[in-house]
Amino acid sequence: MMKIEQGRTWKNWAQTFESQPEKIFYPSSINEVSTIVKEAAIEGKNIRVIGAGHSFTRLVESDEWLISLDALSGIESIDKDNGTVTVFGGTRLYHVGEELGKQGFSQENLGDINVQSIAGAISTGTHGTGLQFGNISTQAIKIWLVTAAGEILPISKTENAQYYNACLVSLGTLGIIVKVTLKIIESPVYEYKSDQIEFSILKKNLTQLIESNRHFEFYLFPYSDLIQIKTMNISAQKPKNLRLHHFKNLLLENYLFFILSEVCRLFPKTCRFISRLSSKSVGRTSIAAHSYQLFATPRMVKFREIEYCIPLEHLLPAIQEIRECIEEKKHKVHFPIECRMVKADDLWLSPSYKRDSAYIACHMYKGMPYEDYFHDMEQIMKKYDGRPHWGKMHNRSNNELYNLYPKFADFLSIKNELDPYELFLNGYLKDLLNDKDLMNMKKVQ
Numbered sequence: 001m002m003k004i005e006q007g008r009t010w011k012n013w014a015q016t017f018e019s020q021p022e023k024i025f026y027p028s029s030i031n032e033v034s035t036i037v038k039e040a041a042i043e044g045k046n047i048r049v050i051g052a053g054h055s056f057t058r059l060v061e062s063d064e065w066l067i068s069l070d071a072l073s074g075i076e077s078i079d080k081d082n083g084t085v086t087v088f089g090g091t092r093l094y095h096v097g098e099e100l101g102k103q104g105f106s107q108e109n110l111g112d113i114n115v116q117s118i119a120g121a122i123s124t125g126t127h128g129t130g131l132q133f134g135n136i137s138t139q140a141i142k143i144w145l146v147t148a149a150g151e152i153l154p155i156s157k158t159e160n161a162q163y164y165n166a167c168l169v170s171l172g173t174l175g176i177i178v179k180v181t182l183k184i185i186e187s188p189v190y191e192y193k194s195d196q197i198e199f200s201i202l203k204k205n206l207t208q209l210i211e212s213n214r215h216f217e218f219y220l221f222p223y224s225d226l227i228q229i230k231t232m233n234i235s236a237q238k239p240k241n242l243r244l245h246h247f248k249n250l251l252l253e254n255y256l257f258f259i260l261s262e263v264c265r266l267f268p269k270t271c272r273f274i275s276r277l278s279s280k281s282v283g284r285t286s287i288a289a290h291s292y293q294l295f296a297t298p299r300m301v302k303f304r305e306i307e308y309c310i311p312l313e314h315l316l317p318a319i320q321e322i323r324e325c326i327e328e329k330k331h332k333v334h335f336p337i338e339c340r341m342v343k344a345d346d347l348w349l350s351p352s353y354k355r356d357s358a359y360i361a362c363h364m365y366k367g368m369p370y371e372d373y374f375h376d377m378e379q380i381m382k383k384y385d386g387r388p389h390w391g392k393m394h395n396r397s398n399n400e401l402y403n404l405y406p407k408f409a410d411f412l413s414i415k416n417e418l419d420p421y422e423l424f425l426n427g428y429l430k431d432l433l434n435d436k437d438l439m440n441m442k443k444v445q
């Protein structure tokens with residue numbers, strides 16, 4: 001019997017919104033997903049699919065029906081010869097990593113947490129860092145989509161190929177991704193290094209750091225000239241036991257950071273001092289391990305976040321402006337700003353569509369005012385043609401999105417074809433993907 005919950009309040013991880021859906025369904029087979037969709041169409045209900053609820057935006061808000069694929073999860077098969085793995089849509093990334101790791105394989109790149117569902121990560125263009133690699137959606141070579149008609153549609157570059165570039169980053173608006181085939185690599189041992197450098201050194205060496213490291217990211221600390229840089233490169237070293245490394249991470253980046261964040265919340269004037277203190281405490285670390293043990297770290301301190309994707313060539317002027325703006329406006333923020341690099345791709349709604357990109361993420365501790373800070377950061381990102389991360393907070397209208405994404409109108413026509421009665425939209429997405437406004441705008445032009 002399929003599990004169905006009624007009368008439950010559903011909250012996302014960041015608790016930026018909550019929903020009181022009529023029902024939450026937990027199907028455990030693809031056929032059950034298809035049956036729910038057909039019933040929704042008959043009863044005139046909207047459906048939103050939840051992954052792990054790690055998006056900050058109101059993507060999965062619903063007062064009608066929610067579907068969770070938590071029970072439709074796990075590895076279906078690993079094809080070692082062709083370097084692929086096929087997993088069900090609800091599978092969490094840590095599960096994919098652990099199972100692949102046992103067989104000597106891994107995903108080529110990951111973000112900084114691994115608790116998302118694979119379908120949820122793909123649907124928002126979740127990314128890691130490293131200019132040789134696209135976002136996680138680009139790892140998907142085939143997906144199986146349950147459409148609004150309840151049909152199970154395989155989509156790849158050779159099957160139903162007209163939908164491929166639209167479906168991979170599609171926010172759950174074209175159907176429900178029930179299964180995915182991902183390309184994988186033989187799992188290398190990586191050397192992870194973290195170090196502290198001056199901003200002036202970063203400026204001089206930025207291009208070289210980006211180009212010469214397989215995975216490179218850096219953190220700007222508000223009010224500080226010290227930068228944390230992190231790299232991961234393939235190494236011939238033997239993998240180490242990471243217990244101490246994980247323990248240190250838990251202690252410093254979670255428990256201690258939580259205490260410091262509470263001090264900032266209660267005494268916002270301490271933000272400047274605490275940010276500087278944090279920047280000074282970045283130690284030199286080097287550790288060798290397999291990828292699924294290294295990419296992700298636990299995130300126990302709750303925060304709000306905006307993240308923008310800008311063309312890579314604007315990275316340096318953008319971060320200079322961010323540093324100046326924080327100083328000038330005296331923003332009360334102690335969370336470091338995370339900067340990562342991602343290769344261009346062809347996915348229509350991917351923020352890195354057709355451009356090698358830098359992602360800049362700004363966080364604010366939960367409970368502290370974030371509006372002015374995020375507003376100022378968003379203005380800077382707009383200047384540099386920034387496209388917002390779909391899962392992170394932003395204030396862009398659908399007209400603006402239309403101008404930012406050359407294939408936005410094509411995406412909307414596929415949406416209208418696959419879901420003509422808007423079964424998969426909630427109010428938030430109806431506004432964001434409102435093609436009537438766009439049609440009027442085009443007429444005026």
Ligand SMILES: Cc1cc2nc3c(=O)[nH]c(=O)nc-3n(C[C@H](O)[C@H](O)[C@H](O)COP(=O)(O)OP(=O)(O)OC[C@H]3O[C@@H](n4cnc5c(N)ncnc54)[C@H](O)[C@@H]3O)c2cc1C
Binds near residue numbers: 118
């Ligand atoms: C602490 C934290 C750290 C993060 N780190 C990163 C990072 O390093 N890099 C990065 O890019 N992002 C990061 N994110 C954002 C996060 O990766 C994305 O928001 C991601 O989409 C969340 O996946 P999820 O499984 O929680 O999906 P949800 O947030 O539950 O859903 C996201 C979208 O996917 C859709 N969806 C879910 N399942 C399906 C399905 N089966 N079929 C169709 N659509 C579906 C939903 O309808 C929704 O539109 C982070 C978020 C948090 C809270």
